[in-house]
Amino acid sequence: MQPATTHLTRPAFQHSVNRSGELWSSTHELCDLLRICLPQDLRDDHSRYQHVRFKAGQTVHLNNDALSNLFLVNCGFLKSSMTDDLDKELVLSFPMKGDLIGIDSIHRQHHQSQTVALSDCDIILIPYSSLQDLCKKSEQFGHTILQIMSRELVRERYMLGVQRSLSAEAKVGRFLCMMGERYAQLGYSSRRFNLRMSRNEIANYLGVAIETVSRILSVFHRLGVITVNQREIVIIDAGFLSNLVKLPSARDRIPKQAVLKSPIMINQKMPFPIYQQQPEFALS
Amino acid sequence: MQPATTHLTRPAFQHSVNRSGELWSSTHELCDLLRICLPQDLRDDHSRYQHVRFKAGQTVHLNNDALSNLFLVNCGFLKSSMTDDLDKELVLSFPMKGDLIGIDSIHRQHHQSQTVALSDCDIILIPYSSLQDLCKKSEQFGHTILQIMSRELVRERYMLGVQRSLSAEAKVGRFLCMMGERYAQLGYSSRRFNLRMSRNEIANYLGVAIETVSRILSVFHRLGVITVNQREIVIIDAGFLSNLVKLPSARDRIPKQAVLKSPIMINQKMPFPIYQQQPEFALS
DNA sequence: CGTTACTTTGAATATAGTCAAGCAGTGTGG
DNA sequence: CCACACTGCTTGACTATATTCAAAGTAACG
Numbered sequence: 001m002q003p004a005t006t007h008l009t010r011p012a013f014q015h016s017v018n019r020s021g022e023l024w025s026s027t028h029e030l031c032d033l034l035r036i037c038l039p040q041d042l043r044d045d046h047s048r049y050q051h052v053r054f055k056a057g058q059t060v061h062l063n064n065d066a067l068s069n070l071f072l073v074n075c076g077f078l079k080s081s082m083t084d085d086l087d088k089e090l091v092l093s094f095p096m097k098g099d100l101i102g103i104d105s106i107h108r109q110h111h112q113s114q115t116v117a118l119s120d121c122d123i124i125l126i127p128y129s130s131l132q133d134l135c136k137k138s139e140q141f142g143h144t145i146l147q148i149m150s151r152e153l154v155r156e157r158y159m160l161g162v163q164r165s166l167s168a169e170a171k172v173g174r175f176l177c178m179m180g181e182r183y184a185q186l187g188y189s190s191r192r193f194n195l196r197m198s199r200n201e202i203a204n205y206l207g208v209a210i211e212t213v214s215r216i217l218s219v220f221h222r223l224g225v226i227t228v229n230q231r232e233i234v235i236i237d238a239g240f241l242s243n244l245v246k247l248p249s250a251r252d253r254i255p256k257q258a259v260l261k262s263p264i265m266i267n268q269k270m271p272f273p274i275y276q277q278q279p280e281f282a283l284s
Numbered sequence: 285m286q287p288a289t290t291h292l293t294r295p296a297f298q299h300s301v302n303r304s305g306e307l308w309s310s311t312h313e314l315c316d317l318l319r320i321c322l323p324q325d326l327r328d329d330h331s332r333y334q335h336v337r338f339k340a341g342q343t344v345h346l347n348n349d350a351l352s353n354l355f356l357v358n359c360g361f362l363k364s365s366m367t368d369d370l371d372k373e374l375v376l377s378f379p380m381k382g383d384l385i386g387i388d389s390i391h392r393q394h395h396q397s398q399t400v401a402l403s404d405c406d407i408i409l410i411p412y413s414s415l416q417d418l419c420k421k422s423e424q425f426g427h428t429i430l431q432i433m434s435r436e437l438v439r440e441r442y443m444l445g446v447q448r449s450l451s452a453e454a455k456v457g458r459f460l461c462m463m464g465e466r467y468a469q470l471g472y473s474s475r476r477f478n479l480r481m482s483r484n485e486i487a488n489y490l491g492v493a494i495e496t497v498s499r500i501l502s503v504f505h506r507l508g509v510i511t512v513n514q515r516e517i518v519i520i521d522a523g524f525l526s527n528l529v530k531l532p533s534a535r536d537r538i539p540k541q542a543v544l545k546s547p548i549m550i551n552q553k554m555p556f557p558i559y560q561q562q563p564e565f566a567l568s
Numbered sequence: 569c570g571t572t573a574c575t576t577t578g579a580a581t582a583t584a585g586t587c588a589a590g591c592a593g594t595g596t597g598g
Numbered sequence: 599c600c601a602c603a604c605t606g607c608t609t610g611a612c613t614a615t616a617t618t619c620a621a622a623g624t625a626a627c628g
Contacts, residue, residue, distance in 0.1 A: 092444075149433040149434065149437065156440050157376065159444060165369075166369075200607095208585085
């Protein structure tokens with residue numbers, strides 16, 4: 001499809017740090033970002049965590065980098081990807097505010113993926129050693145970290161399900177809804193937003209060809225369930241998008257019109273809220 | 285494809301326990317099974333973990349069960365699956381000796397999947413509370429658990445890559461190799477083994493139709509790279525299977541013979557050892 | 569021995585991929 | 599400011615891969 005790596009510039013760490021206005025966060029702020037309650041036993045923890053800024057296009061970490069920090073997104077939009085057996089890029093996720101980057105690296109103590117900034121970003125560095133300290137200090141925090149990892153597992157598994165059993169149309173529909181939900185969580189509109197990634201990156205993420213994504217967006221537009229203008233999306237019928245199973249085959253569709261001869265298949269079940277705020281997730 | 289749930293019998297826990305000969309394992313044995321070194325600070329831990337036996341076809345846990353235990357496979361073969369949006373079964377993994385079942389349930393404190401025994405099994409129950417105790421007692425153990433979860437994430441991600449970017453032929457090829465490697469780890473032959481799961485389960489796991497699996501196995505057999513006899517597989521050319529990208533299209537293939545007009549595409553790179561023993565994984 | 573479940577194989581079909589061309593927005597340099 | 603190239607996106611036509619449907623074969627089970 002596309003080459004695995006374009007030209008990746010390694011982040012100028014020290015540089016960024018010195019210029020970054022020396023912003024540091026407390027453990028409390030960390031927990032807030034992660035959407036977990038500050039455990040009792042960390043009330044008097046005064047650790048500080050450094051912020052680093054990345055410009056759009058800059059690399060946060062590369063595949064195979066030794067694990068020294070995890071990265072917590074404070075603001076901005078990123079893309080995590082790995083390189084598969086065949087040296088093709090494989091987009092894994094689009095981290096944004098509140099997402100923890102790098103937990104896949106704990107296993108071998110080296111990153112198994114790479115992350116680049118799609119927009120200017122502010123990222124908090126969490127040295128892995130600090131994470132271990134926090135786990136040692138607070139039993140509850142340790143539990144929470146397990147939960148976060150477990151959640152990541154469930155999310156990735158959800159994507160696995162999407163890959164395996166959905167039509168390309170359903171994939172794109174759910175992708176748009178998911179993005180809407182995620183923006184909503186950040187306080188933006190879930191109906192009108194700008195995609196931060198290219199069609200290519202979407203296609204890769206969904207495991208379909210770029211032309212397929214393009215075509216499907218056009219069809220959705222024609223059907224009146226969304227509006228597409230470059231990367232600006234307006235979702236008109238979110239229910240349609242998240243429950244779509246498949247559209248009538250192309251031949252049953254009067255070309256260039258929204259008139260359909262055979263019915264559109266829609267799933268009745270409520271979709272699994274994979275990225276929604278999870279109240280039970282916060283520790284009481 | 286296939287109905288999500290056939291008829292699942294809940295395990296007769298108490299019953300099994302009473303009949304099971306009351307086998308209990310030590311923390312040390314637990315670590316051995318998990319292929320990690322017993323941490324120093326758990327040397328004098330005398331916790332005991334109960335074994336439970338399951339007959340082929342019995343359910344170990346159901347989706348949405350409250351998390352009380354994790355399950356460590358001592359022997360036997362199982363199948364973990366979830367139910368997707370469209371109520372279809374989605375096979376996630378085929379746990380065997382040494383695999384830890386249920387870490388996806390930590391997130392919501394409820395299982396996000398279900399596991400059934402494909403053969404008679406001996407399973408060690410690890411109450412989640414005990415796991416937390418061990419983490420509290422031993423910092424190193426806590427770290428190791430993180431590693432295990434991280435590893436699971438990487439494995440699942442590998443499958444995601446398989447789903448997205450491989451042809452059906454490559455999927456089946458890699459599946460066979462992977463099974464070989466896993467059997468090898470258990471001390472069996474990596475070349476000759478019995479698949480414990482049905483074609484249906486394989487197809488589901490790989491995200492292809494059952495007929496496709498069947499056809500591809502036949503083609504491999506005809507090409508002389510494997511031998512298939514029901515569920516007994518003999519791998520003749522493992523390199524071929526793990527590096528196959530795609531076979532020549534059907535029309536370039538003289539029917540029913542192993543003669544090919546155009547070349548078979550083979551990947552040069554070494555495959556990622558996703559299930560191989562990882563020496564660096566053991567704690568020093 | 570008949571019923572059932574699982575598997576294989578063939579033929580037709582559909583979905584999505586590839587190839588190719590054209591369009592639109594962006595940026596560069598004359 | 600315009601011409602030019604460049605990149606990303608869209609659209610069409612064709613094709614390949616894999617699915618679906620159908621039928622028949624094989625093993626397993628009571």
